[in-house]
Amino acid sequence: MSTVTPLPRRGSARDLVAGQVRAELARARISVRSLGNLLGQSSAYWSRRATGQTAFDVDDLEQLAGLLNVPVGYFVGAVDARGPRPDGPDGGQVASECAAPDSNREPTD
Known part of the structure; x- marks a missing residue:
């Protein structure tokens, strides 16, 4: 008789991290099988x-x-993998390249 290992409940942190890993591997066209090598x-x-059977450390x-x-x-969803988008509202600039918040002074008449 074989033992069935249940997958983690949907929405668990383990499952969400595993999903992020699988998605990024797919974007990079790397199979889980090739990770061993x-x-x-x-x-x-x-x-x-x-698959979420074991948690990533x-x-x-x-x-x-x-x-x-x-x-x-x-x-773990703390940061975006790709950074600022060139078509986004920041025009692809990172914070260090943006103007300081107080550099846009009120116009004087």
């Missing part, structure tokens, strides 16, 4: 994490962030 652990190790996320060139916080 790229990062050193077995493909089963990464598969358990990508910080070291896992750090390795993935380096491989995928995204901030570690992206996987």
Whole structure:
């Protein structure tokens, strides 16, 4: 008789992180199976994490962030992976490139 391992409940933090990882891997066109070769652990190790059966630890996320060139916080929804968008309201500028808040003085007559 085989043992069935239930997937985590929908909406759990583990499930959300696993979904973020799978989405970013898909964008990069990297399979979960190939992570074993790229990062050193077995493909089963990464598969358990990508399906949410086992939680990612910080070291896992750090390795993935380096491989995928995204901030570690992206996987937990703390930051956007792609940064400012060129078509966004900030015109693609990052905060350090924007004018200081008080630099737009009132016009004088």
